[in-house]
Amino acid sequence: MHQTDIGPLPADHPPVRKPKIGVLVANLGTPDGTDYWSMRRYLNEFLSDKRVIDYPAWKWQPILQGIVLTKRPFASGAAYKTIWNEELDESPLMTITRQQTDALRAALTARFGDRVEVDFCMRYGNPSTPSKVAELQAKGCDRILFFPLYPQYAGATTATANDKFFDALKTLKWQPASRTVPPYFDRxxxxxxxxxxxxxxxxxxxxxxxxxxxxxxxxxxxxxxxxxxxxxxxxxxxxxxxxxxxxxxxxxxxxxxxxxxxxxxxxxxxxxxxxxxxxxxxxxxxxxxxxxxxxxxxxxxxxxxxxxxxxxxxxxxxxxxxPCLNDDAAHIEALTNVIVENLGGWV
The missing domain is CATH 3.40.50.1400 (Rossmann fold)
Incomplete structure (x- = not known):
């Protein structure tokens, strides 16, 4: 028998993990590489988002698929090459978002111990929002705080990140309770x-x-x-x-x-x-x-x-x-404060 907070379970019952709280920070996204096809996949996902470009599909998609995605991946790939993190073979946004997440994880672990799991995802590209929601749930997170890292709210940034998060929840048999973080531009x-x-x-x-x-x-x-x-x-x-x-x-x-x-x-x-x-x-x-x-x-x-x-x-x-605030200590402290306030009642 497995003992949980819902009482004894039959021996053949699927394992039930200790309940945790997930904090999932999100940024815009990044191509997997600077080559044509990596750039095309990324740009296609980004520029097909109705929150970003809200023209009717019948009007926009022929332009996107026939003109924009024929030429723009080359120009965008060349631009990314000038800033690419060659050592880790990834974009600076990926490197910095990982550093921010590591710093936030350390700060929240110091405050709450192992009750909180912290990870990051991207709206476009990898690591995808659905994959990270699934990982947090597999770790026992029955509540998830979703935090788009945009100080100012915009439909084309904050809202579309939230949309992707909600889409991920649609696929789950057992949805975690969820919250989204409001803009923090005036904190x-x-x-x-x-x-x-x-x-x-x-x-x-x-x-x-x-x-x-x-x-x-x-x-x-x-x-x-x-x-x-x-x-x-x-x-x-x-x-x-x-x-x-x-x-x-x-x-x-x-x-x-x-x-x-x-x-x-x-x-x-x-x-x-x-x-x-x-x-x-x-x-x-x-x-x-x-x-x-x-x-x-x-x-x-x-x-x-x-x-x-x-x-x-x-x-x-x-x-x-x-430079942007990145993983500057004062920035991490501000983001940690935002998270702690929005976890109110959960921890």
Missing amino acids: TDYIDALAQSVERAYGAMEQTPDILVCSYHGVPKRYLLEGDPYHCQCQKTTRLLKERLGWADDWITTTFQSKFGPEEWLQPYTVEEVARLAERGKKRIAVIAPAFSADCIETLEEINEEIRESFEHAGGESFTYI
Whole structure:
């Protein structure tokens, strides 16, 4: 007989594990390699997501399959090669998300012992959300806290990650109780971590930049008009960061990057704004990416290469990219605080 909290079980009953709580952190995703087919699989999954591109399938899929996925995997693969972690044969986003997870696991184990299991998944690519939900359940997790690592909420990031999590739950005979973590863009500890990263970067410079550009990943402007709160939350993050640093309004600005397709997106566009700043005499700038919890292709390649080039081509003289918070101790502490608060009543 096996003794559990539900009483004695027959000898032929499937094993029942000691109940645990799972914490599953999620990020956007990464291709498995930089070759054409790895990039094509990844881009196909990403760009077929209706939360990301919401055009009707009859209109979008022929363009995606016939034009975009014929050419873009080559260009994207070349961009990934410039930042690829050759030692581990993976993207920096994979490396950093694993480091964040290890740090969170250590912090939560120190607080709760073996009652909490911590792992990570990706919305697109591997490790997939369904595979990690299954692993947590196999370890005895009857409750799972799902944590998309996006400070600001957007339908194309937070919501689609949650969708994938809920889809995974649909396949289970015995669903764990579940919670999702709300956005944390205005938390004092998150803003403090951002501010500390800026203060460290500025303290290491011989000359202070003329302005700090807060570059957020863009979305179509239509999403804002349809009720997505992302734009407002980005603006508030910048304002809170400015107030925490004690800066004047013209020492910091908000921009949006990564425009894709013919629609108007949230503006100003980072790649254009940094050129305008240079032309207006702002010859020394720093750029930070508060919407990204970990450095990735959009920060290491797009900001630190393409956007830097736009600034310098327009006459800019000094361009400093301030890395994402990654596994910085203050960031891990803030994320741990978010998790602990959202585990309230479970532990």
